[in-house]
Every structure is written in structure tokens, then in C-alpha cells.
Amino acid sequence: MTTAKDIMHTGATWIPAHETLDRAAQLMREHKVGALPISASGEQDRMIGILTDRDIVVDCVAMGRDPAKVTAGDLAQGTPRWIDAGAEVEDVLREMQNHRIRRLPVVENKKLIGMISEADLAQHLSDDQIAGWAEKVYSRN
Secondary structure, eight states: OOBHHHHSEEOOOOEETTSBHHHHHHHHHHHTOSEEEEEETTEEEEEEEEEEHHHHHHHTGGGTOOTTTOBHHHHOOSOOOOEETTOBHHHHHHHHHHHTOSEEEEEETTEEEEEEEHHHHHHHSOHHHHHHHHHHHHOOO
């Protein structure tokens, strides 16, 4: 049985809700990632959202807002999704498909231990599994 922990990449880095988007972009560059879980201010282990590079561009820069003044918490919205480290790959795919998300934090003993991205899926899944996932996540329906 392949689990979420088997296919995730480790070392997910948090961004506190009070940090600005320019700092978030710097962290993404430093860690070579496209998304950061957002932690509640003062609570490193409580996720309130996920910030993506696309969020910074579309919801800040393209709107004429200053990334040095907008915070990660300003863009946190909805209910953050995550998966337990011991969950089977089919559960990972189902969670990502049902919520049409491309990145999924992995949690073990209530602690963030990694992230699953499209690249991780591509490296660990069969062509049929990837095709089915992509069809559901990217479809317009």
C-alpha cells in the first residue's frame, strides 16, 4: 500500500498570516516551491490556508495591490484541505479531485510534514492514475 507519506515531498515551509506577499515570494524562491501553508498568527501548527504563486500574481499584483503591504492572511480563504500521512494514494487523489486542488499538505500527529503536488503525483503514479486525476481536477464541470 502506497501512502501520502510515500509520495509527498518533505520540508514544507509555513508562512505566518501576518507576513507580506513579497516575503512569501522570497520564501517560495528560496525553497523552490509554488505554495506555502499559511499559519494563524502566533500558531505555527494551525493552518488557515495555502498561498500559491498564482494567488500572489492574480489576487495581488494583477489587481494593482502592493505585495509589500498585502499579507498572506489577507488571501487566506475557504477551508484548508489536508491529508493524513497514512492515507492511501487513492484517498489523496479523491481529496484533490473532489476539491479540485493541485497541492495537498500532509499531516502526521497534527504536524505538517510535507506537501503533495502535481509533480509528486507524476513521479509516483501510473499514467492512467494521472490521466484520471487531471481530467477531474482540470475539467470545467
